[in-house]
Amino acid sequence: MSFDPANLDPIADESVLITGGSSGLGLATARAFVASGAYVTIADIQPPPENAFGDGQHRVNFSLCGVTDSASQTEAFKAAIKFAPSHILDVVALFAAVDDSPNLVDLGSSNGNGPNLDSLSIKCLDVNLKGIYYSTYLALHYLQQPELAPSSQTSGSGNRSTKSLILLSSLGGYLDDSHDSIYSATKYGIRGLFRSIRLRSYNELHVRCNLIAPWVIRTPLTVPLQDFMDKSGMPEGKGLTFATVDAVVDAVGRCAVDENVVGRSIAVMPEGNFDLGDDEEGLWAGAALKKIVQARKDAGNVIV
Numbered sequence: 001m002s003f004d005p006a007n008l009d010p011i012a013d014e015s016v017l018i019t020g021g022s023s024g025l026g027l028a029t030a031r032a033f034v035a036s037g038a039y040v041t042i043a044d045i046q047p048p049p050e051n052a053f054g055d056g057q058h059r060v061n062f063s064l065c066g067v068t069d070s071a072s073q074t075e076a077f078k079a080a081i082k083f084a085p086s087h088i089l090d091v092v093a094l095f096a097a098v099d100d101s102p103n104l105v106d107l108g109s110s111n112g113n114g115p116n117l118d119s120l121s122i123k124c125l126d127v128n129l130k131g132i133y134y135s136t137y138l139a140l141h142y143l144q145q146p147e148l149a150p151s152s153q154t155s156g157s158g159n160r161s162t163k164s165l166i167l168l169s170s171l172g173g174y175l176d177d178s179h180d181s182i183y184s185a186t187k188y189g190i191r192g193l194f195r196s197i198r199l200r201s202y203n204e205l206h207v208r209c210n211l212i213a214p215w216v217i218r219t220p221l222t223v224p225l226q227d228f229m230d231k232s233g234m235p236e237g238k239g240l241t242f243a244t245v246d247a248v249v250d251a252v253g254r255c256a257v258d259e260n261v262v263g264r265s266i267a268v269m270p271e272g273n274f275d276l277g278d279d280e281e282g283l284w285a286g287a288a289l290k291k292i293v294q295a296r297k298d299a300g301n302v303i304v
């Protein structure tokens with residue numbers, strides 16, 4: 001399946017919840033959805049920047065929410081349902097994450113006094129995996145439509161669902177990423193979560209579940225990497241080529257509105273967006289990954 005951008009008109013007046021929507025990729029997605037007329041609730045530990053939505057500000061609702069906290073996540077979902085005039089949820093996109101863990105090999109090799117488990121931070125595990133597990137549980141509950149409304153049945157195309165759940169993993173959940181350990185583990189974990197629900201969520205709850213796996217992009221999350229590149233005098237495109245924020249918005253937008261996109265995993269690369277073929281037919285993403293790795297190597301990028 002090709003992954004060209006979709007026209008976002010169908011999202012007008014829909015009700016959307018975005019975790020981690022106050023910064024970077026989540027914020028850019030929220031802005032695009034609001035500009036297309038959606039009602040968006042942002043669930044985040046920080047508010048979005050003032051006036052980030054211009055004329056669409058009245059379509060944005062902020063719910064102060066730490067995704068590791070079950071009560072505040074539950075409140076965020078309830079707030080999203082209350083905020084939208086339809087009082088339902090149509091789209092849930094899960095961006096909230098941190099990236100602050102070292103590689104365990106560095107810790108192991110630097111600790112002359114012996115290991116101390118109490119000094120290991122597992123915040124990244126909590127936010128990125130426990131958080132998305134909680135969010136997914138709530139999303140499936142509030143998005144489910146065991147019986148499809150007749151209006152959403154397109155003639156000749158079966159029971160297509162307008163309800164969309166979008167999980168943010170990373171290319172770091174497909175390739176070797178030797179810069180940190182927990183972040184990688186959580187992004188692989190999100191793939192596991194995705195693969196455990198994508199078929200049943202569609203067949204039984206009529207919720208389309210898709211996964212986005214971006215390559216590296218300039219956002220607040222990657223500032224340490226950007227600083228490293230700047231300090232080392234590495235020109236962009238040598239060592240690393242960034243993909244764009246807009247390409248992620250395109251991929252998430254497509255998953256939100258295209259009823260034919262079901263159970264797909266989409267790589268966001270500098271060259272564009274690709275179906276990873278993370279299924280039996282695509283050799284569990286192996287064939288697509290081989291091409292992606294080769295393209296990056298040919299561009300002079302460091303892969304691990």
Ligand SMILES: NC(=O)c1ccc[n+]([C@@H]2O[C@H](COP(=O)([O-])OP(=O)(O)OC[C@H]3O[C@@H](n4cnc5c(N)ncnc54)[C@H](O)[C@@H]3O)[C@@H](O)[C@H]2O)c1
Pocket residue numbers: 019020021022023024025026043044045046065066067068094095096097098127131168169170171172213214215216217218219220221222
């Ligand atoms: N930027 C990249 O290169 C890149 C690449 C691959 C995948 N991703 C993924 O895309 C998603 C968005 O990343 P980004 O680059 O926009 O990062 P970002 O740091 O700009 O945004 C992350 C947002 O998550 C929020 N957040 C952090 N902890 C939270 C918590 N406990 N509860 C609720 N919200 C919390 C932050 O406040 C922030 O608004 C993440 O899942 C990230 O792993 C990013």
